[in-house]
Amino acid sequence: MSEGSAVVGAVAALQERTSNALDESRIAGVARTVATTTTTFVRESYLYQWLTAEPDPEVVVIDLAETRTVGPFIAVLDRIIETLTPIYRESRLADGINALAAFLEWAADTRIGRVLAALFEPPEPPAENTNTHDDDRSETTLDDVSSQTTLDGASSKAAMGEDIPEEDAPDLNTE
Numbered sequence: 001m002s003e004g005s006a007v008v009g010a011v012a013a014l015q016e017r018t019s020n021a022l023d024e025s026r027i028a029g030v031a032r033t034v035a036t037t038t039t040t041f042v043r044e045s046y047l048y049q050w051l052t053a054e055p056d057p058e059v060v061v062i063d064l065a066e067t068r069t070v071g072p073f074i075a076v077l078d079r080i081i082e083t084l085t086p087i088y089r090e091s092r093l094a095d096g097i098n099a100l101a102a103f104l105e106w107a108a109d110t111r112i113g114r115v116l117a118a119l120f121e122p123p124e125p126p127a128e129n130t131n132t133h134d135d136d137r138s139e140t141t142l143d144d145v146s147s148q149t150t151l152d153g154a155s156s157k158a159a160m161g162e163d164i165p166e167e168d169a170p171d172l173n174t175e
Helices: 002-024 026-043 046-052 071-089 092-108 111-120 142-148 153-159
Strands: none
Touching: 026 046, 071 092, 092 111
16 A cells, blocks of 8 residues: 555645646746736627627517427418429419510610619618708798709700710810
8 A cells, every 4th residue: 555655645746846847937928917817808898899799689580480480371371382393383374474574574665765864763861951040941942953953965964865966065175
């Protein structure tokens, strides 16, 4: 039994000397400093905090497909869509819709298509009026607007989408 205690004592002494050597070693000290600095840097980083943050308790996500009320309807719709999709893809209806889509794309690239798109485009929202006094508002009549808005020949042709002859085109050279 004295052999066992001698071995245990030797192992304990070796462990103590190794521990003391590591505590006093410069390399081990630098390694501990680097490890501490790296750990601090990582844990204080935005990405680490974002990844380890607790979820917001006010946000509730419900998968409706797993509920008892909506789930069966979604399952039925999924089965119907899975059944009808291959039938639709081979139908004349799909061919007609694809042809219509191709025609509309072509029509949108024509001059008339661009004019129609410009006509149906919603107007810009009005600028907010910082003046809140009703007394300072001036009334503008249609005559005022028409007298202020005059277009020369080239501008009116461009506004109508017409080609402008070279002699009517404005000179853009600023040499």
